[in-house]
Amino acid sequence: MNRDELIELAENPDLISGIYNYCDRWCERCPFTSRCMVYATERAESISDDPESQDINNAKFWQKLEGIFRETHALILEWAEEMGVDLESTEAEAAIVERGKQREEAKEHPLSLSARHYAQMVQQWFKEEFAVEENVHDDITGKAHSAEEDIDVTDAIEVIRWYQFFIAAKTYRALMGLEDIGDEEVSDINVDPFSDDDFDDEDVLLAAACHDSDGSAKIALIAIDRSLSAWRLMQNALPEKTESTVPMLIELEKLRRGIEQIFPRARDFVRPGFDEVGSESVS
Ligand code: SF4
Structure with missing residues (x-):
C-alpha cells in the first residue's frame, strides 16, 4: 500500500478514530473490523500481497518491510515539517x-x-x-x-x-x-x-x-x-x-x-x- 492509498483509507468516515489504541488486538474476535484503520490497512496489504511476501524466510518479506519503512519515513518527514519539528535539533x-x-x-x-x-x-x-x-x-x-x-x-x-x-x-x-x-x-x-x-x-x-x-x-x-x-x-x-x-x-x-x-x-x-x-x- 502506498502513501496516497494510506491517506485515502484514513479519510473513510466510517472508521472510528483511534479504536485500535485501546483494543486487545484480537482482530479475529473483534466486532469492529469494518471500522478499524489498522485492520483495513493490514487487510489491504494481505490482499495485494503474494504469499511469498508474507513468509519471513523469503527475501520478498524483507523487501516488503523495506518498502513500508521507506513510505513510513517519508510520512514522518512530512508530519515533522507540518508540525514545525526540526528532527536534527x-x-x-x-x-x-x-x-x-x-x-x-x-x-x-x-x-x-x-x-x-x-x-x-x-x-x-x-x-x-x-x-x-x-x-x-x-x-x-x-x-x-x-x-x-x-x-x-x-x-x-x-x-x-x-x-x-x-x-x-x-x-x-x-x-x-x-x-x-x-x-x-x-x-x-x-x-x-x-x-x-x-x-x-x-x-x-x-x-x-x-x-x-x-x-x-x-x-x-x-x-x-x-x-x-x-x-x-x-x-x-x-x-x-x-x-x-x-x-x-x-x-x-x-x-x-x-x-x-x-x-x-x-x-x-x-x-x-x-x-x-x-x-x-x-x-
Ligand atoms: S480490528 Fe483488530 S486492531 Fe482493530 S480494533 Fe479490532 S482488535 Fe483492534
Missing part, C-alpha cells in the same frame, strides 16, 4: 535520551516486573503441565466443557495465551504515560483541560498522557479480568491442576489491584467504539 536528541530513561524506569516499575513475572509463570506452567502444546486438545478430551457450558477449556487456554504477554505490554505503556506525568498526582489532573478557560500547553500535555495511561491501564485490566476467569474455568474443568495454577491467579490479582491503585480512573475510561454509548460490544 539538540532538543530532539535530548528528548530521545529522556525518553530512553523513562522507558527504563517504566520497565523496572514493580507493576511491569509483576506483569512480566506472570507471563513467565504462564510459560513455565504450560511447559510443565502440557509438555507439547498440540497435545492440549488430547489431554482435555472428554472434559472439555467447564461449568460454563458455552466456553470450553480450549477457549480458556486461548484466552490465557492471548493475554499472557499483552498484559505486560499494556501495563508498560500505561506506566510510560505516568513517566510523562512526572510528580503530579494522577487523580489531580484535569483530563478535560479545555473545560478550563485558563488552560495552557502543559495542561493539555498532562491530560493527553493521563488519557493514554488510563486507556492502556483499562485494556490491561480487561485482559487481567478475562485471564482470571479463564484460569478459573481451567480449574473447574481440570481440578487436579488447581494447586499449580493458584500462584498465577494471585500474581494477577496483585497486578490488578496495583493497576487500579495507580490508575484510579482507568476503569471509567471510555474506549473509542468499544465503550461508547450504543455499543453492545464487549471486546
Whole structure:
C-alpha cells in the first residue's frame, strides 16, 4: 500500500478514530473490523500481497518491510515539517535520551516486573503441565466443557495465551504515560483541560498522557479480568491442576489491584467504539 492509498483509507468516515489504541488486538474476535484503520490497512496489504511476501524466510518479506519503512519515513518527514519539528535539533536528541530513561524506569516499575513475572509463570506452567502444546486438545478430551457450558477449556487456554504477554505490554505503556506525568498526582489532573478557560500547553500535555495511561491501564485490566476467569474455568474443568495454577491467579490479582491503585480512573475510561454509548460490544 502506498502513501496516497494510506491517506485515502484514513479519510473513510466510517472508521472510528483511534479504536485500535485501546483494543486487545484480537482482530479475529473483534466486532469492529469494518471500522478499524489498522485492520483495513493490514487487510489491504494481505490482499495485494503474494504469499511469498508474507513468509519471513523469503527475501520478498524483507523487501516488503523495506518498502513500508521507506513510505513510513517519508510520512514522518512530512508530519515533522507540518508540525514545525526540526528532527536534527539538540532538543530532539535530548528528548530521545529522556525518553530512553523513562522507558527504563517504566520497565523496572514493580507493576511491569509483576506483569512480566506472570507471563513467565504462564510459560513455565504450560511447559510443565502440557509438555507439547498440540497435545492440549488430547489431554482435555472428554472434559472439555467447564461449568460454563458455552466456553470450553480450549477457549480458556486461548484466552490465557492471548493475554499472557499483552498484559505486560499494556501495563508498560500505561506506566510510560505516568513517566510523562512526572510528580503530579494522577487523580489531580484535569483530563478535560479545555473545560478550563485558563488552560495552557502543559495542561493539555498532562491530560493527553493521563488519557493514554488510563486507556492502556483499562485494556490491561480487561485482559487481567478475562485471564482470571479463564484460569478459573481451567480449574473447574481440570481440578487436579488447581494447586499449580493458584500462584498465577494471585500474581494477577496483585497486578490488578496495583493497576487500579495507580490508575484510579482507568476503569471509567471510555474506549473509542468499544465503550461508547450504543455499543453492545464487549471486546
Ligand atoms: S480494533 Fe479490532 S480490528 Fe482493530 S486492531 Fe483492534 S482488535 Fe483488530
